[in-house]
Amino acid sequence: MKSKKLSIPYIAWMVVFTMIPIVMIGLTAFRDKAGGFSLEPFTKAWDYRFVFLKSLWIALLSTVICLILAYPLAYLLTKMKKSTQKTVQLLIMVPMWMNFLLRIYAWKILLQKNGPLDMALSLLGIHGSYIGNTAAVVVGMVYEYLPFMVLPIFTVMSKIDGGLIEAAQDLGSNNLAVFKKVIFPLSIPGVISGITMVFVPSASTFLVAEHLGGKDDVMIGDVIDKIFLNDQNTGSAISLILMVFILIFLILMNLFGDEEALA
Amino acid sequence: MEQTNKKVLVSLKDINLKYDGEVILNNINLDIREREFVTILGPSGCGKTTTLRIIGGFVEPDSGDIIFDGKRINGTPPNKRNVNTVFQKYSLFPHLNVYDNVAFGLKLKKLPKNVIKEKVLKMLAIVDLKGYEKRSVQKLSGGQQQRVAIARALVCDPDIILLDEPLGALDLKLRKCMQLELKQIQRQTGKTFVYVTHDQEEALTMSDRVVVMNNGVIEQTGTPEDIYNEPVNAFVADFIGEANILNGTMIDDCRVRILGKELECVDKGFGKNTPVDVVIRPEDVMICDPSTGQLTGMVESVTFKGVHYEMSVRVGKCEILVHSTNSATLGSTVGLRVIPFNIQIMNKLLPIEHNIIETEVTYSDISHTDETDCYFEFELEDETITVKGKYFPQGTKLRIYLPFDALSISGEGDGDLKDVYIESVVYKGERNEIILESDTRKWLMLSDIDEQVATYVPLYFNFSKAGFEVIEEPQKEGD
Numbered sequence: 006m007k008s009k010k011l012s013i014p015y016i017a018w019m020v021v022f023t024m025i026p027i028v029m030i031g032l033t034a035f036r037d038k039a040g041g042f043s044l045e046p047f048t049k050a051w052d053y054r055f056v057f058l059k060s061l062w063i064a065l066l067s068t069v070i071c072l073i074l075a076y077p078l079a080y081l082l083t084k085m086k087k088s089t090q091k092t093v094q095l096l097i098m099v100p101m102w103m104n105f106l107l108r109i110y111a112w113k114i115l116l117q118k119n120g121p122l123d124m125a126l127s128l129l130g131i132h133g134s135y136i137g138n139t140a141a142v143v144v145g146m147v148y149e150y151l152p153f154m155v156l157p158i159f160t161v162m163s164k165i166d167g168g169l170i171e172a173a174q175d176l177g178s179n180n181l182a183v184f185k186k187v188i189f190p191l192s193i194p195g196v197i198s199g200i201t202m203v204f205v206p207s208a209s210t211f212l213v214a215e216h217l218g219g220k221d222d223v224m225i226g227d228v229i230d231k232i233f234l235n236d237q238n239t240g241s242a243i244s245l246i247l248m249v250f251i252l253i254f255l256i257l258m259n260l261f262g263d264e265e266a267l268a
Numbered sequence: 269m270e271q272t273n274k275k276v277l278v279s280l281k282d283i284n285l286k287y288d289g290e291v292i293l294n295n296i297n298l299d300i301r302e303r304e305f306v307t308i309l310g311p312s313g314c315g316k317t318t319t320l321r322i323i324g325g326f327v328e329p330d331s332g333d334i335i336f337d338g339k340r341i342n343g344t345p346p347n348k349r350n351v352n353t354v355f356q357k358y359s360l361f362p363h364l365n366v367y368d369n370v371a372f373g374l375k376l377k378k379l380p381k382n383v384i385k386e387k388v389l390k391m392l393a394i395v396d397l398k399g400y401e402k403r404s405v406q407k408l409s410g411g412q413q414q415r416v417a418i419a420r421a422l423v424c425d426p427d428i429i430l431l432d433e434p435l436g437a438l439d440l441k442l443r444k445c446m447q448l449e450l451k452q453i454q455r456q457t458g459k460t461f462v463y464v465t466h467d468q469e470e471a472l473t474m475s476d477r478v479v480v481m482n483n484g485v486i487e488q489t490g491t492p493e494d495i496y497n498e499p500v501n502a503f504v505a506d507f508i509g510e511a512n513i514l515n516g517t518m519i520d521d522c523r524v525r526i527l528g529k530e531l532e533c534v535d536k537g538f539g540k541n542t543p544v545d546v547v548i549r550p551e552d553v554m555i556c557d558p559s560t561g562q563l564t565g566m567v568e569s570v571t572f573k574g575v576h577y578e579m580s581v582r583v584g585k586c587e588i589l590v591h592s593t594n595s596a597t598l599g600s601t602v603g604l605r606v607i608p609f610n611i612q613i614m615n616k617l618l619p620i621e622h623n624i625i626e627t628e629v630t631y632s633d634i635s636h637t638d639e640t641d642c643y644f645e646f647e648l649e650d651e652t653i654t655v656k657g658k659y660f661p662q663g664t665k666l667r668i669y670l671p672f673d674a675l676s677i678s679g680e681g682d683g684d685l686k687d688v689y690i691e692s693v694v695y696k697g698e699r700n701e702i703i704l705e706s707d708t709r710k711w712l713m714l715s716d717i718d719e720q721v722a723t724y725v726p727l728y729f730n731f732s733k734a735g736f737e738v739i740e741e742p743q744k745e746g747d
Contacts, residue, residue: 174326
C-alpha cells in the first residue's frame with residue numbers, strides 16, 4: 006500500500022503532462038478550424054508525405070552510421086583500463102553538456118564556405134561549401150546522437166561475464182570466434198536500445214535540418230514547428246501520424262529484441 | 269603404486285608466479301598421469317585455482333615449464349590446448365540452449381552436423397540430462413547447470429578436464445550425489461581429471477591422488493590414505509580430517525614427550541630433545557581406566573555423532589578430542605591410550621623458540637632514563653617501532669626475544685607492522701598457533717582466537733614480555 010501512495014505524484018505528473026496533452030492532440034487532429042469534426046487535417050497532412058519519408062530516411066541513415074561508429078568504439082572501450090574507460094566516457098559525454106543549438110551552430114561554422122573544413126581542403130585545391138545538403142544534416146544528427154548509441158552498447162558489453170569469454174576460449178574459440186559467438190550475440194540488447202534511443206528522437210528532431218540542410222532537406226519536426234502556430238489541427242494530425250510510426254517502430258524493435266533473447 | 273606405470277600427461281616444473289609483488293606460486297612441481305583423478309586441495313588463497321589456470325592456459329607463470337605430453341606448452345593459448353575446464357560459476361552461455369552449449373566446442377571443430385548431434389546426445393545421456401536439449405540454461409537448477417558444464421567440457425574429448433570447485437555452489441546433499449557421479453563419469457570416460465577444492469572430504473572421496481597446497485607451496489602429494497594417515501606436517505594434518513595436534517619433544521628415536529608424559533612411538537631420525545609436532549587422530553585415542561591410561565583427563569563434553577561419540581577430554585590445560593563408539597560419563601576422570609603406531613611425529617612448521625629481532629637502536633629519549641617514561645626506537649621493515657619502558661643508548665645493537673604470546677594481531681591503530689599475512693592457523697589443544705609472514709620474515713604467535721588464513725592483519729608487539737640482549741655497545745664519538 007505504501008508503495009502505491011508513493012507513486013501518486015508520478016501518476017499525477019503523467020496524467021497532467023503526458024496523457025492529457027496526447028488526448029488533446031488526438032481531439033484537435035480530428036477537427037477543423039471551426040471546431041467541428043473533420044478529416045481535413047489529415048488530408049492536409051497528406052501533402053507532407055514526402056517530408057515524412059525524407060525524415061524517416063535521414064533518421065535511418067543517421068542511426069545506421071551511429072551504429073557503425075559506436076559498436077567498435079564500445080567494444081574497444083570494454084578492452085581499455087578502467088581509468089582510460091572513465092576518461093573516454095567523459096569525452097563522449099562532454100559535448101552533451103553544451104546547448105543543442107550551439108552544437109548545431111558549431112557545425113554550421115565548421116562546414117560553411119571559408120570555414121575550417123573548407124580552408125583545410127582548399128590547401129589541396131578543393132574549394133566549396135559543405136553545408137546545405139542531406140549529408141550535412143546526417144553529420145549533425147550523428148554528432149547529436151552518437152553518445153546515445155555508444156553508452157547502452159558499452160553498458161551491456163561491459164556486463165558480459167569474463168568467465169563466458171574464458172569458457173569460449175577454453176572450448177577452442179580464437180578471438181574472432183569469441184566475438185562472433187559470445188560477445189556479439191550478448192551485446193544485441195544494447196544495440197537494440199541504442200537504435201531506439203537514436204532513431205526515435207532523430208525522426209522527430211527539428212532545427213538540425215533547418216540549419217545544416219538545403220532547401221529540400223525539410224524534416225517533419227520542422228514542419229510541425231512551423232505549422233502549429235497557424236494551424237493547430239494539421240499540426241496535431243502530423244504529430245499523431247508521427248507518433249503512430251514511432252509506436253510501430255518500437256513494437257517491431259521489441260519483438261526483435263525478445264526473439265534475440267529467446268534464441 | 270599403481271599410478272607410477274601410467275604415462276605422465278602434464279607436468280609442471282618449477283613454476284613460480286608473483287602478482288603485485290606477492291608470491292602466488294612458489295616452485296610448484298607436479299606430475300599428472302593418464303586416467304588419474306588428481307585433486308588440488310587447500311584453503312582459499314593458497315594458489316590452487318591459479319595452478320589450474322596455468323594448466324588451462326589462462327595464466328602464464330613468471331618462470332617454469334608446463335610440459336604437456338612431452339612438449340613444452342608455455343605461451344600456447346587456451347583454445348590451442350587440448351584441455352577443457354569446468355568453471356566455478358559454470359559459465360554457461362546464457363544465449364544458447366542446453367544442446368548448443370554442449371555443442372559449442374564441437375561446432376568450432378567444424379565437425380559434420382550429424383556427428384555433433386550424436387556426440388552431444390550421448391554426452392547428455394551420460395550426465396543424465398536426456399531430453400533437456402531445448403531448455404534454456406538459465407532455467408536449469410544448479411545441479412543441472414553443473415552437469416551441462418561437465419558435458420560441455422567432456423564432449424570435446426580433451427586429454428584433461430580441469431574442474432575448479434565445481435560443486436561449491438550446490439547444497440550438501442546434491443554435492444555428495446554429484447561427487448559420486450563425477451567419479452563415475454571419470455571412470456566411465458577414462459579421462460584425466462584435475463579437480464580443485466577446499467573441501468577435504470570431497471578430496472578424499474573422489475581422488476586417486478591428493479595434492480595439498482598452502483601459501484603457494486605444495487605441502488604434500490599422495491593417495492588419500494597417505495595424506496590422512498601420514499601427514500607430513502601439522503598444516504596437512506589439521507587441514508585433512510580432525511586431528512589432535514600437540515607440541516612435543518622427541519627425546520630419542522621412538523621416544524616422545526607430550527603433555528608431560530613420555531610415550532613410545534615408531535618415528536626415528538628427529539635427533540635428541542627436538543621440539544616436534546605430534547598428531548593423533550581422534551579415532552586412535554582409546555578410553556580406558558585411569559589406572560591403565562598413558563594420560564589421564566576429565567571428560568568435558570560428550571556429543572553423539574551417529575556412528576560414534578565425540579568427546580573432549582581435558583588433560584592438564586590441553587584439550588584432546590576422542591572419537592569412540594563407547595561413551596564416557598561427562599565429568600568423569602578417564603585414562604587415554606594410543607598405540608605407538610598411531611602417534612605421528614612431524615617437524616615443526618616453524619622450528620623456533622622465540623621470535624628474535626636483531627636490530628640497532630635508531631633513537632632513544634635521553635631526557636628520561638627511568639623505567640616509566642623512557643623509550644627507544646628501531647627500524648623494522650621500513651617501519652619505526654617504539655619500545656616504551658626500556659632505555660638503550662642510540663646505536664646499541666640489540667637482540668630482542670619476543671615470546672609467542674608477546675605478539676598479537678588485534679589492537680588499536682595500524683599495528684607495529686602493517687598487513688602481515690596469516691600463513692597458517694593450527695589448534696594445539698590449548699591455543700591456536702599462528703604463523704605470520706611479513707615482508708622479510710616469519711613470526712610465530714599464540715592466540716585464543718581462530719583467525720582466518722590467507723588474510724592480512726596488523727601485527728602488534730608487546731615488549732613488556734620481551735627479553736633484551738645487548739650485542740654491541742654504541743661506538744662513542746671520537747673513538
